[in-house]
Amino acid sequence: MTQDLEISPFTGDHLDAAARLLAQRQAGLRVLRPELPAAFTEAAGCRPLLAALLNREGSHGVVATRAGGMAAYLIGFPRQELIWGRACWSPIEGQAYDASLGPDIMRDIYASWSRHFVDRGFFRHYVHAPADDPRLLDTWFTTGFGKMQAHAMRDLDLEPPADTSFSVRRVTPDDLDFIEPLLPLISTGLAKSAAYVITLPERYADFRRDYAEELANPLSHYWVAVEDGRAIGLAGFDPPDLSVMVPDGAFYLSDAKTDREARGRGVARALLAAAFAEARAAGAHDCITDWRTASLPAHRAWTGLGFKPTDFRLHRHIDERIAWAGGPPG
Numbered sequence: 001m002t003q004d005l006e007i008s009p010f011t012g013d014h015l016d017a018a019a020r021l022l023a024q025r026q027a028g029l030r031v032l033r034p035e036l037p038a039a040f041t042e043a044a045g046c047r048p049l050l051a052a053l054l055n056r057e058g059s060h061g062v063v064a065t066r067a068g069g070m071a072a073y074l075i076g077f078p079r080q081e082l083i084w085g086r087a088c089w090s091p092i093e094g095q096a097y098d099a100s101l102g103p104d105i106m107r108d109i110y111a112s113w114s115r116h117f118v119d120r121g122f123f124r125h126y127v128h129a130p131a132d133d134p135r136l137l138d139t140w141f142t143t144g145f146g147k148m149q150a151h152a153m154r155d156l157d158l159e160p161p162a163d164t165s166f167s168v169r170r171v172t173p174d175d176l177d178f179i180e181p182l183l184p185l186i187s188t189g190l191a192k193s194a195a196y197v198i199t200l201p202e203r204y205a206d207f208r209r210d211y212a213e214e215l216a217n218p219l220s221h222y223w224v225a226v227e228d229g230r231a232i233g234l235a236g237f238d239p240p241d242l243s244v245m246v247p248d249g250a251f252y253l254s255d256a257k258t259d260r261e262a263r264g265r266g267v268a269r270a271l272l273a274a275a276f277a278e279a280r281a282a283g284a285h286d287c288i289t290d291w292r293t294a295s296l297p298a299h300r301a302w303t304g305l306g307f308k309p310t311d312f313r314l315h316r317h318i319d320e321r322i323a324w325a326g327g328p329p330g
């Protein structure tokens with residue numbers, strides 16, 4: 001273990017010190033990204049997020065202290081879901097460390113935190129780390145994690161493509177039949193190499209119902225690209241969840257797909273440019289989105305369109321056989 005470090009469970013008594021560490025981290029990140037919300041550069045803004053995290057069912061946290069001061073913390077909670085499996089999750093506010101001590105402490109903390117979950121049969125671990133902290137990312141990579149999901153943002157000043165053979169317009173609830181051929185494209189796209197993300201076959205039957213609800217939701221905004229009377233691209237926007245990484249008043253690109261034959265011709269750019277112009281006029285400044293980093297089309301399109309990652313979800317899947325193969329027989 002790193003010298004002079006004391007590792008102990010995170011309790012309510014640690015909330016103030018942890019909130020200070022998180023606020024320091026956010027203040028440092030905000031120097032690089034002034035778009036990030038100011039509220040979380042103050043401990044008072046961070047504390048409710050940490051209290052809520054600690055209060056989640058099954059939540060477990062670990063703190064490292066040195067000479068009586070908090071050096072780092074990690075908090076997460078268990079979830080059991082069809083797709084994600086029996087897993088423990090730590091969101092972007094779930095960890096912070098004292099920058100003067102460096103991120104290596106997170107390895108000691110994870111050793112304790114993960115033991116808690118592995119002993120309870122949680123072998124899939126998800127944590128989030130800021131994109132602007134390469135030393136912290138490297139610490140997680142050294143501990144067996146890999147990048148899974150990028151969370152990113154950009155401003156709303158995007159040029160539409162010139163001279164297109166298609167037009168873009170807002171989707172209405174009456175467009176459900178018109179857009180239906182596009183609905184499974186994310187699932188079928190992500191299933192391919194090199195992303196290998198699964199959608200269970202039964203889910204495809206739900207898409208029409210889900211989109212009927214989405215299109216009827218006054219908070220959702222969908223745009224469609226039309227060529228020769230056919231829908232060739234779709235983009236959907238929703239209000240984002242509150243997060244330390246989401247700029248105030250940002251809107252969330254939650255859905256985007258282009259017909260396979262129409263890709264690489266500026267359809268996504270045109271849809272985003274139209275939606276961005278409308279959002280700008282309504283007073284918004286930023287758009288956030290997220291994608292699987294292993295998906296070549298998604299990663300190249302969103303980075304090509306100027307989205308800059310703010311944080312990554314990292315993933316480690318521990319071999320379940322450690323439950324019985326942790327030592328010599330007997």
Ligand SMILES: CC(C)(COP(=O)(O)OP(=O)(O)OC[C@H]1O[C@@H](n2cnc3c(N)ncnc32)[C@H](O)[C@@H]1OP(=O)(O)O)[C@@H](O)C(=O)NCCC(=O)NCCS
Binds near residue numbers: 233269
């Ligand atoms: C991701 C997706 C929506 C992009 O749509 P698209 O209409 O092909 O995108 P565009 O033609 O507008 O290209 C946008 C940018 O992506 C980049 N890009 C697109 N295809 C690319 C490729 N094959 N290689 C490299 N860059 C590429 C370009 O930089 C382009 O920027 P530019 O406008 O400055 O030239 C489309 O690939 C798709 O539907 N994929 C399957 C579903 C999916 O994964 N959706 C995203 C879920 S997060």
